[in-house]
Amino acid sequence: MSEMLTTERLLLRSWRDTDLAPFAAMNADPAVRRYFPGLQTKVESDASVRRFRAHDEEHGFTFWAAELREAGAFIGFVGMVVPGAYLPLPTGCVEIGWRLATEHWGKGYATEAARACVEYAFGELKVPAVAAITTVENQPSINVMKKLGMVYHGEFLHPKIDPTDPIAPHVAYVVERP
Numbered sequence: 708m709s710e711m712l713t714t715e716r717l718l719l720r721s722w723r724d725t726d727l728a729p730f731a732a733m734n735a736d737p738a739v740r741r742y743f744p745g746l747q748t749k750v751e752s753d754a755s756v757r758r759f760r761a762h763d764e765e766h767g768f769t770f771w772a773a774e775l776r777e778a779g780a781f782i783g784f785v786g787m788v789v790p791g792a793y794l795p796l797p798t799g800c801v802e803i804g805w806r807l808a809t810e811h812w813g814k815g816y817a818t819e820a821a822r823a824c825v826e827y828a829f830g831e832l833k834v835p836a837v838a839a840i841t842t843v844e845n846q847p848s849i850n851v852m853k854k855l856g857m858v859y860h861g862e863f864l865h866p867k868i869d870p871t872d873p874i875a876p877h878v879a880y881v882v883e884r885p
Contacts, residue, residue, distance in 0.1 A: 712771070712827055714819045719771040719785055721763065722756050726772045729781045730756060733808045742845040744868055762788055768832065770804055773820055783807035785820035787828055790838065793866045796879060800836040801828050805851070812847070818854045825855055829884045838881045840865075842874040852880040 712719040727749075733739050734747035734755070747755070763769035770786040783806050790802035803824055805817040828837045839857060841848040842865075857880035868875040 712820075712823045713776065714823045716776055717782075717785075717816060717820050717823075718774050718776050719820055719823065720774065722760055722772045726781050727753055727756060729808070730772075730784075733783060733806070736809060738809050739806065742842045742848075742874055744872060744874060759784070759786075768801070768827070770806075773805075773807070773816070782811040782816065785817060785824060787824055787837070794838075794840065794879070795861060795863050796838040796840075797836045797860075797881060797883075799834060800838045800881065801832065801834050803828070803837050803839050803855075805848075817848075817851050821851060821855055825882065834884065836881050836883045838879055840877050840879045843876045843878050844874070849878065849880070855882055857882040 731747070731749040731752040734752040737746065740746050759769045763771075766789060768787050770784040770788060772781060773783050773785045774781050785805040787801040787803045790796050790800065794802070796802065803821055805821055807817060825837050828834050837857075838860065839848070839852045843862065860879040860881040862876060862878050864870050864875045865877045
């Protein structure tokens with residue numbers, strides 16, 4: 708990422724080594740991981756950051772580290788990736804996502820940062836659409852998707868989750884470039 712995305716309250720930026728410990732703590736929190744298949748170990752969490760960094764180097768965007776502008780505190784991630792071909796999403800779209808530490812929930816940070824990402828995707832990346840997925844039970848994330856102007860695109864069983872797992876049923880939401 709050649710430049711950072713800023714919003715009124717947040718900075719989306721490249722990952723720093725100092726983000727690893729708070730990110731691992733976040734990924735070990737059962738509340739944060741409620742809609743994911745289990746908690747992550749520090750090794751797994753660090754591997755996620757390595758994948759995010761590699762994606763950024765290859766594509767110029769990723770799930771960026773999110774921090775509070777005034778405090779400089781890491782709060783989670785918000786950003787975009789090229790979706791896996793196994794996902795039933797529109798061709799050429801990017802997949803947007805967010806994950807914040809629990810103490811930063813309910814403050815509008817995910818919506819604020821995701822809105823900046825959608826603007827970046829359409830204005831700079833010139834993608835035809837931005838998509839998001841989550842488990843059908845994750846109403847807070849679905850609410851963020853709707854606030855971004857996304858519309859329901861369909862329901863599917865996530866191919867990387869055991870189909871008998873209660874979190875396997877997923878929904879996709881999409882917003883097309885104006």
